[in-house]
Amino acid sequence: MTNRLAQSPSLYLRKHAENPIDWWPWCDEAIEVARRENKLIFLSIGYSSCHWCTVMEGEAFSDRTIAEYMNANFIPIKVDREERPDLDSIYMQGLQMMVGQGGWPLNVFLDPKDLIPFYGGTYFPVEPRYGRPGFLQVLQAIRRHYDTEKAKVESVTAEIRGYLQQGAVLQPTGGEQLDSSLLRQGLKTNTSVLKGVGSGPSFPMMPYAGLVLRGVRFSSQAEVGKEESPSDAKQVCTQRGLNLALGGIYDHVAGGFHRYTVDATWTVPHFEKMLYDNGQIVEYLACLWSSGVQVPAFERAIAGTVQWLVLEMTAPEGYFYASQDADNFTDAAAKEPEEGNFYVWKYQELEHLLTAEELAEIKEEFTVTAEGNFEGCNVVQRRHTHHLSDKAEVALLKMFQVRYGVKPDALETFPPARNNQEAKAGNWTGRIPPVTDIKMIVAWNSLMISGLARAYTAFGRTEYLSVGVRAAKFILDCQWVHDRFHRLNYEGKAAVLAQSEDYALFIKALLDLQQASLGLGIGEEKQFPTSKFWLEKAVKVQEEFDEFLWSVELGGYFNTASDASGDLVVRERNYNDNATPSANGVAIANLVQLALLTEDLQYLDRADRALRAFSGVMNQTPQACPGLFTALDWYLNYTLIHTTNDRLESLIPHYLPTAVYALTDHLPAGSVGLVCQGFSCSEPATSREQLWAQVQSSQTRG
Numbered sequence: 001m002t003n004r005l006a007q008s009p010s011l012y013l014r015k016h017a018e019n020p021i022d023w024w025p026w027c028d029e030a031i032e033v034a035r036r037e038n039k040l041i042f043l044s045i046g047y048s049s050c051h052w053c054t055v056m057e058g059e060a061f062s063d064r065t066i067a068e069y070m071n072a073n074f075i076p077i078k079v080d081r082e083e084r085p086d087l088d089s090i091y092m093q094g095l096q097m098m099v100g101q102g103g104w105p106l107n108v109f110l111d112p113k114d115l116i117p118f119y120g121g122t123y124f125p126v127e128p129r130y131g132r133p134g135f136l137q138v139l140q141a142i143r144r145h146y147d148t149e150k151a152k153v154e155s156v157t158a159e160i161r162g163y164l165q166q167g168a169v170l171q172p173t174g175g176e177q178l179d180s181s182l183l184r185q186g187l188k189t190n191t192s193v194l195k196g197v198g199s200g201p202s203f204p205m206m207p208y209a210g211l212v213l214r215g216v217r218f219s220s221q222a223e224v225g226k227e228e229s230p231s232d233a234k235q236v237c238t239q240r241g242l243n244l245a246l247g248g249i250y251d252h253v254a255g256g257f258h259r260y261t262v263d264a265t266w267t268v269p270h271f272e273k274m275l276y277d278n279g280q281i282v283e284y285l286a287c288l289w290s291s292g293v294q295v296p297a298f299e300r301a302i303a304g305t306v307q308w309l310v311l312e313m314t315a316p317e318g319y320f321y322a323s324q325d326a327d328n329f330t331d332a333a334a335k336e337p338e339e340g341n342f343y344v345w346k347y348q349e350l351e352h353l354l355t356a357e358e359l360a361e362i363k364e365e366f367t368v369t370a371e372g373n374f375e376g377c378n379v380v381q382r383r384h385t386h387h388l389s390d391k392a393e394v395a396l397l398k399m400f401q402v403r404y405g406v407k408p409d410a411l412e413t414f415p416p417a418r419n420n421q422e423a424k425a426g427n428w429t430g431r432i433p434p435v436t437d438i439k440m441i442v443a444w445n446s447l448m449i450s451g452l453a454r455a456y457t458a459f460g461r462t463e464y465l466s467v468g469v470r471a472a473k474f475i476l477d478c479q480w481v482h483d484r485f486h487r488l489n490y491e492g493k494a495a496v497l498a499q500s501e502d503y504a505l506f507i508k509a510l511l512d513l514q515q516a517s518l519g520l521g522i523g524e525e526k527q528f529p530t531s532k533f534w535l536e537k538a539v540k541v542q543e544e545f546d547e548f549l550w551s552v553e554l555g556g557y558f559n560t561a562s563d564a565s566g567d568l569v570v571r572e573r574n575y576n577d578n579a580t581p582s583a584n585g586v587a588i589a590n591l592v593q594l595a596l597l598t599e600d601l602q603y604l605d606r607a608d609r610a611l612r613a614f615s616g617v618m619n620q621t622p623q624a625c626p627g628l629f630t631a632l633d634w635y636l637n638y639t640l641i642h643t644t645n646d647r648l649e650s651l652i653p654h655y656l657p658t659a660v661y662a663l664t665d666h667l668p669a670g671s672v673g674l675v676c677q678g679f680s681c682s683e684p685a686t687s688r689e690q691l692w693a694q695v696q697s698s699q700t701r702g
Contacts, residue, residue: 005078009490011419011437012048012080016057020067023078026087028567034075034112040146041110042074042139043117045081045088048437049259049272049323051339052123053105058336059126060135066126069136073143075112082322082441083488083496086559090569093167094160095120109142115569116157116164119145161569168570169554170617178611182618183636186629187215187233189622195236201270203260204244206280207577207585211626213237213287214633214657217699238295241288244281245301246382248373251343252366253380253399254408255304256312257281259326267367267381268374271326271340271434275313276580278305279447286451286458290655296387302455306464309448311414315438317478318470319489320445321416325434332424332432342403342431344377353402358395365392405429440489442479442498443580445471446505453512457519457652462527465516469528472513475506476537485544497564500557500574500583503545507590510538511660514597518661519652531663535597542594545587546606555613556584575614577627584610585627592634596660607635634658639698643673647688651695658699 004024006017016023024030026043034041044061046053060066070076081088081104088106094117096102108120119142124135146153194208216234244250247266249258257278258269282305285298313321327337347370350359362368365388366380373379388396401407404414405428416436417423423432452468455461479486479494486494487502514534520527548561556573558565565571574583588610595603611618611632618628637658643651645663652661667674671684673691677698685691 009439009493009495010048010080010083011435011439012046012053012082013078014419015048015054016061016078019057019061020064020071021061021076022067022071023076026077026079026084026567030075030077031112031115031567037075039073039075039112040143041112041115042070042076043079043091043106043108043110044076045079045091045106046104047080047082047323048435049274049325050104051270051272051326052103054325054327056105056123060124063126063135066136066139069139073139074109081106082437082439085501086499086565086568086572089559089572089574090164091117091120093164095122097160097163098156109146111146111153111157114157114161116161118153118156118160164570168572170573170575170614178608178615178632178635180636182615183629183632186618186622186626186632187212187218190626190629191215191233191236193623193626194240195232199264201260201262202243202247202249202264202266203579204249204257204277204281205240206277206284206579207581207626207630209237209240209284210280210287210581211630211633213284213291213655214630216291217657234293237288238293241285241293241295241298242385245285245295245297246385248379248381250301251304251308252382253343253396253403254311255301255306255308257301257305268379269340269343271343273308273324274579275320275322275441275444276447278309279444279449279451280580281305282448282451283454286454287655287657290454290458290653292655295385297382297385299459300388302459306452306455306467307408310467311408311411312416312436314413314467314471315440316413317474317492319440319474320448320471322437322439322441322444324436328434329420329424329432334424337420337423337434340374340377340379342434344372344374344379345399346377347372349402350378350399353398354395358391358398361389361391362395365389401430403430438491440474442475442485442487442502443505445475446502446509447580449509450505450512453509453516456516460519460653462520462524465513465528468509468513472509473529485541497561499561500545500549500559500587501580503541503549504557504583504587504590505581507538507541507545508586510534510541511590511593511597514538515652515660518648518663538590538594539598542590542603550606551613555609557587557610559583573613575617575625575628577625581630582625582627584614585625585629585631588628588631589634592631592638593660596638596640597662607631611635637699638677639695640676641673641695642667642676643691647672647691650688651692656695656699659695 002017003022005013008014079087091108092102095108098120103122108117110117124138125132128134190208191212194212212233243266249261249266249269256273259272259274261269282302285302289298327339328342329337330341366382368378416438417426417433418438423435449468449472452464456465481494485498487498488495514531517531549557551558559572559574576582588607591603591607614628617625639659641659641661642664668684671686673685675682675694675698682694685694
C-alpha cells in the first residue's frame, strides 16, 4: 500500500511512497489539516542521492511502530530540497540556530500556527546509537513538550522567528565602501578558507576556489594580506586543481567527480555524483588551464567528465540529469544497495583482469595495493600529473568494460536506472549501476553549460560547446509555461516556478555561450547560434528576473518570485555560497557584463545597488560570501575589449576574469583593438603586444 507520494514526479519523494508513514507533500491542505487537528508538523527535507536520507528511509521511516505514533500525533511532510531550495534554506537556518550545525536529512518540528521550527536534527536512528536518541523517543518527547510546555515552545519560536526575519532584511550598517580594500579583505579571508587543511572531509568548495583564482592576477601588486601573498594564492589554486584531478574524488575509470571525500587526503569519496559539482569543477579546471597551469591531468579530467556527461547524464532531448546515487546493488537478489560498490576494485579482481605489465603500470600510476584503501577494496587515486602511459590507458579501458559491460567507444549512451526496481531488473552486462535522478534542474544544467563553454574556449574542442548548446536550447524551448520560467523538467513536463539561482545561473550560462561563440572559426559558426542570439536571450531572461524577484525596497534578488512565496515564513535573498554559488553573487556579476555588452548603464546601477545591499555582510562575514566578492571584482575591474575576429583568436583562450569581448569592424585606422575600462578607453592599440599589455593592465586597476 502506498501513500500520497506515490504519484509525485520527484524520485526522492517516490522513494518514500511505500513507507507506513502517512506522508504529505508540502501543500496548503497539509498545513490546514495540521492547524485544524492541532497536530505538530514533522517536516523532513532531503534529496534522492543523499546516503543518510536513504538510510533513514529504510530504517525509521519504514518502522511500523514509529509510523503509528507519527500518524496519530503529527502531520508528516516530505520535501525534495532540489525542488524547493527556498524551503530548504529557511529551515536549514533554523536548524543551525537550534543545534549549531545542519545537514541532510533535515528533520524539523514546526508549530502549525506559524510554521516556525522549535526542534530539529538530521539522521535519527530507530534505536539509540551513534550518540543519537531513538526516533520514537524523540517523537514522544517532542509531542509531550509541545502539549505541556507551551510557553517554552512559544519562546523558542519567537526567537527563531526574529533570527530568520533579521537575516532576511540584511540592512547595510552604513558607511561601507565598495572599493579595492574591501576586495583585498575578501581575497585574503577566502584564500585562508580554501587553504585551511583539517582532518575531516574534503569538499570541492568551487565558489571559494573561483574567487581565489581571480586574486592570483594581482601578483604584481601589493600582497593580498600579511598571511597570504599572491604566490600563496596561486599555489592554493593549483593544489585544489591537483586534489580534484588526481584524487579519488574523480572517477579515473569513467569520468565525473564525486560529491566529496570523507578524508583530508582526497582519497575515499562519498560516491554520489552531482551535476552541480561537475559543472563547476570543469569550469574551474578550464580556467586554471587558461591561466597557464597546463597540467595534463586537468585536460584528462575535463575530457573524462564530458564523456561521462554524454554517456550517462544526458537525456535524448539534450538536457542533463541531476545526480547519481552513492549506492548500488551488488546483485539482483540483494535487499539493500552498498555504498561505492560500482566504483571500487578488489586487488584480486585486477590481477585476474590485467596483464602483469598492465597491473604494474596501474600500481605505478595509481594508489592500488593488495590491502586496498576502502573496506578491503581500492579507490584509484593518481600519483602523478603527467600524461598516462598507453598501458595504463589500456588497463583503464579494461576496467571500464568490466564496470559497464562494453568499451566506451561502443556506447552512444548508457541508459539510466531510474529507480531501485529498474536497477535490479535491468539486463546489465557489467555491474548494476547506481540509480540516476533524471530530473532536469535549470540551475544545475546552467552550471554545466558554463563549464562546457569555458572548456571550449580553453581547448577549442567544438564537441564541448555542442553539448552545452543543446542543453541551453532545451531550456529556452521547454522551460517557459504561460510566459513564466520554470525550474524543473520531469520527462518533458516543466514544473515549479524558477527561483533566483535558476535565473542567475542560466543568464550566466547564456552570457558564457555568447562569449564562447565569438571564438568560433570559419565554418564552425554555421553549426551554432550567433553571439547576438545568446545576448538577446540573456536580456530577455534578465527582464523577467528583474520583474518578479528584484527587491525594490532592499536591493538584490529574492529567492522566490513575488507570486510564489505565500507559503514561506520569510522571503530570503540568498548571498551565502555553499556547494553552489549564491544567486545574488552570480546575478550581480551578470548585471555588470550586461551593462558592457548592451551599453545600458541601468544594469550597472542595479549592480551597484545590490552590492551596497550586501555590503554589511561582506564586511562582517567575508568568509560566507565569496560569490559577492567575485561580483565586486567585476564591478571594480570590468573591461570591454573591442577587437577583430582574427585578433580575438589569440586572446580568447586566456583567463581574463573581468573582461568581455566585442567584435567590431570599425576600429580606428591602423589599430588592432580598443580596451575600455570603467568609463574611459585606452588609446587604440596598434600592435598585438600593445593590446595585450593594455588588457593585462586593465584587469588589476581595482
